[in-house]
Amino acid sequence: MEIAGTIKTATEREKLYRKYKHLIKTDQKLDRTLVSFQANKQEALYRWFKYKEGFSKRLVKYFINKYHPKVGHILDPFAGAGSTLFAAKELGWDATGIEILPVGIFAMQARLASEKVDGKEFAKTIKEVWRKFDINKTPMNKLKNIPITKGAYPGENEKLLNLYLEHCNNISNADIKTLFKFAAFSILEEISYTRKDGQYLRWDYRANRSWGKTKFNKGKIYSFQEAIEKKLNQIKQDLNPVVNLELFSNNKQNWNKEPSLNILEGSSLEMLPKLETNSFDFIMTSPPYCNRYDYTRTYALELVFLGYDDEAVKNLRQTMLSCTVENKEKYATLRSTYHNLNKLPDFEKIASVYNSCGAMQEVNYQLQKLNHSGLLNNSNIPRMVKNYFLEMAFIIFEMHRILKPNGSVVMVNDNVRYGGEEIPVDLILSDFAESFGLTIEKIWTLPVGKGNSSQQMGNHGRTELRKCVYVWRKIAG
Numbered sequence: 001m002e003i004a005g006t007i008k009t010a011t012e013r014e015k016l017y018r019k020y021k022h023l024i025k026t027d028q029k030l031d032r033t034l035v036s037f038q039a040n041k042q043e044a045l046y047r048w049f050k051y052k053e054g055f056s057k058r059l060v061k062y063f064i065n066k067y068h069p070k071v072g073h074i075l076d077p078f079a080g081a082g083s084t085l086f087a088a089k090e091l092g093w094d095a096t097g098i099e100i101l102p103v104g105i106f107a108m109q110a111r112l113a114s115e116k117v118d119g120k121e122f123a124k125t126i127k128e129v130w131r132k133f134d135i136n137k138t139p140m141n142k143l144k145n146i147p148i149t150k151g152a153y154p155g156e157n158e159k160l161l162n163l164y165l166e167h168c169n170n171i172s173n174a175d176i177k178t179l180f181k182f183a184a185f186s187i188l189e190e191i192s193y194t195r196k197d198g199q200y201l202r203w204d205y206r207a208n209r210s211w212g213k214t215k216f217n218k219g220k221i222y223s224f225q226e227a228i229e230k231k232l233n234q235i236k237q238d239l240n241p242v243v244n245l246e247l248f249s250n251n252k253q254n255w256n257k258e259p260s261l262n263i264l265e266g267s268s269l270e271m272l273p274k275l276e277t278n279s280f281d282f283i284m285t286s287p288p289y290c291n292r293y294d295y296t297r298t299y300a301l302e303l304v305f306l307g308y309d310d311e312a313v314k315n316l317r318q319t320m321l322s323c324t325v326e327n328k329e330k331y332a333t334l335r336s337t338y339h340n341l342n343k344l345p346d347f348e349k350i351a352s353v354y355n356s357c358g359a360m361q362e363v364n365y366q367l368q369k370l371n372h373s374g375l376l377n378n379s380n381i382p383r384m385v386k387n388y389f390l391e392m393a394f395i396i397f398e399m400h401r402i403l404k405p406n407g408s409v410v411m412v413n414d415n416v417r418y419g420g421e422e423i424p425v426d427l428i429l430s431d432f433a434e435s436f437g438l439t440i441e442k443i444w445t446l447p448v449g450k451g452n453s454s455q456q457m458g459n460h461g462r463t464e465l466r467k468c469v470y471v472w473r474k475i476a477g
């Protein structure tokens with residue numbers, strides 16, 4: 001898709017800032033302890049596997065209570081490990097989530113399985129598995145590593161992991177089997193040379209493949225037995241509701257019926273257009289940020305564990321929402337999705353909203369200019385940014401369509417900066433939302449250290465980037 005526009009300054013972004021300035025407010029309650037995954041660390045499952053991109057269940061409850069206390073049907077089109085879905089279910093909501101990364105899907109399936117497993121039965125299975133476990137055996141099947149995971153495990157760890165998985169296959173109770181596999185899945189980082197660090201997967205120098213300038217030492221690398229025993233015991237403890245009522249906060253209330261929890265596996269870009277119009281009361285979500293973060297590299301060990309080969313990992317990367325420099329344009333695929341659903345007018349409308357957003361054109365233009373001057377540290381950044389917003393325009397259009405009148409969207413996202421150029425993700429996405437008929441109620445910002453961001457949108461010094469929670473409402477009628 002061609003980018004229109006020849007704007008040379010930050011004028012369009014400043015215009016947008018002035019338009020929404022009165023709605024940008026700091027909520028002092030939105031500190032790290034409420035928003036981030038860290039707040040979940042006392043929760044069962046969340047402490048079994050750390051899905052660091054997740055947000056806290058308390059945050060979900062905070063916004064549901066604030067904006068839609070009346071129970072209904074909630075959607076999270078980027079469900080991750082399911083914070084939205086499980087928190088809302090605890091409040092009695094029916095919940096639907098869409099997720100493309102099998103890592104999040106497996107975490108949600110394990111969570112569902114855990115609700116059906118009896119702690120005593122689980123403890124009995126641990127004993128049985130260890131009784132039969134013979135570390136001198138050679139596993140029949142092996143994980144099929146891909147180039148970016150080769151040599152990830154020291155010593156006997158990989159062999160023992162393979163042996164353990166063979167034992168798991170003999171467990172007859174499907175839910176217990178899922179939890180046993182999930183236990184191994186949750187320790188892959190601990191028993192490997194790798195660590196999920198900020199933007200990428202770091203390798204310990206002991207793996208002899210450390211390419212960085214600095215020698216990275218991740219500290220203790222656990223043996224498979226040590227790590228798996230610890231994990232299984234943790235799960236056992238959390239499954240025992242008498243001992244751990246507080247941790248396992250599946251606080252069922254007096255519902256007329258058990259709320260449903262529905263996980264749809266695949267891309268929201270494909271699935272949202274197929275959902276019924278006016279069918280959800282509330283959407284709470286956090287899409288990938290426009291920050292080059294590559295989920296498929298960070299979770300490479302977990303993807304291999306789940307049977308993904310090199311080709312499948314690359315395909316997955318391309319189908320995820322564009323947020324890495326490797327993502328290629330999905331314009332033609334999106335067009336054919338809408339064409340097949342007889343929804344080409346929607347497609348044209350979305351593309352036109354994208355093209356008529358002045359701030360979007362300005363960002364695209366500025367990034368291309370920086371690129372031509374060699375001022376971006378990767379030449380694909382303009383493509384990534386352009387496609388991120390285009391794809392988000394499709395997501396926002398669909399969110400508006402499937403929300404019931406008076407329903408709200410609550411979206412967590414961060415602003416970004418490339419080559420010194422600030423990209424006001426909050427303002428551009430809100431502008432799209434407004435064009436599709438949503439009312440912008442609030443752009444909540446997280447409190448920051450040195451005062452909030454200023455009006456400067458272009459390359460005029462380094463201002464603090466806003467971390468936001470947007471609240472949009474579908475107007476009735």
Ligand SMILES: C[S@@+](CC[C@H](N)C(=O)[O-])C[C@H]1O[C@@H](n2cnc3c(N)ncnc32)[C@H](O)[C@@H]1O
Binds near residue numbers: 078079267295321
């Ligand atoms: C910021 S995380 C959301 C985490 C979630 N709020 C939680 O608490 O676990 C964004 C999620 O979007 C998912 N994702 C990326 N592209 C997607 C797509 N096209 N369709 C559905 N999910 C996608 C990623 O796999 C990731 O889990």
